[in-house]
Amino acid sequence: MWIRLRQIAVVTSDLLKTALDVQTVLGVEACHIDPGVGAFGLKNTLWPIGNQFLECVTPTTSPTAGGRYIERRGGDTGYMVINQVDDVSSRIAHVGELGVRIANHMEYDKGGFEGIQLHPADTGGSFFEMDQMKVDGAENIDGPWWPAGSQWPDFSRTERVRAISAAELQAVDPDRLAARWAQIAQLELENDPAGNPTIQFENASIRFVEATDGRGDGLGGIDVDCVDRDAVLAGAEQRNCVVNDEQVLLGGLRVYLRG
Helix, strand or coil, X not given: CCEEEEEEEEECCCHHHHHHHHHHHHCCCCCXXXXXXXXXXXXXXXXXXXXXXXXXXXXXXXXXXXXXXXXXXXXXXXXXXXXXXXXXXXXXXXXXXHCCCEEEEEEEHHHCEEEXXXXXXXXXXXXXXXXXXXXXXXXXXXXXXXXXXXXXXXXXXXXXXXEEEEEEEEECCHHHHHHHHHHHXXXXXXXXXXXCEEEECCCCEEEEEECCCCCCCEEEEEEEEXXXXXXXXXXXXXXXXXXXXXXXXXXXXXXXXXX
16 A cells, blocks of 8 residues: 655646746646636646646636635645545545545546545645556556646656655644644654654655744645756746745745755
C-alpha cells in the first residue's frame, strides 16, 4: 500500500497572471486545460514538474467553492493536496471508519481513474485527495495521470525544477492537524530536522507548521527541488515574486527552493 504526492492545486483570482508567474519563474510548460472543471464554475491549467503537477484553478462564476475559499483566506492560496494511491477502495473504507466525509467521489476515463476528495471540515488544513489510476503502467512513478491529460510527458521541462518534494500545511494547532492527516494516510508521524511534525509519502513529505501569517489553517507552501536556482530567482525578479534567496511566491503559495 503506497501513497504519492502527485499534484498540488492553487486557487487564484487571475489565471493568466498566475500562469505567467509560474512559467516565467519555474520554466515549465502547460500540459493540459480540463474543460470538465467548467461544471464547477472554474477554469484551470496544469504544468508538469518532473512527474508531478502544479494546477491553478480560477472561478469563472459566482458564487463557487473556490471563490469563497479565496475570500476566506484573504487572496490567492493553496487549495488541494492531490495524491496517487494503489488502493482507493481500501482508502474509501478506511475514511468511512474514521467518520471522514467524502466531498466528491470521482470516476472518469471509462473506469480508468477513481478518486475521492475528502471534506476539509473533517480533515482540516486543505482538501486531501486520493486517486487511483487503473490502467497499464499506473504503478510506475512516471506513469499516466488522467487529470493532466494523455500527452503530459511531452511538456515536462526540468531545466529549472525537477520535483515537488514537500507540501507545507499550516495550522493554529499543527500537531493536531498532523495527527489527523497521519491517521487518514495510515502513516506514522515523524519530526523533520526543525522539529516540525511530518508525514513521509513515497516521493515527498507533508510538513505541518504553525500558522503565523494571519491566514489561518491551509496549504501554505511547497518545496521544489531546484536544478538551476539562479534561473528561478531571475524569473522571480522579472515577475516580482521574490521573497528571499530561498523562497518565491506563486499563486499564494510559499515556494521553498531546495537543492
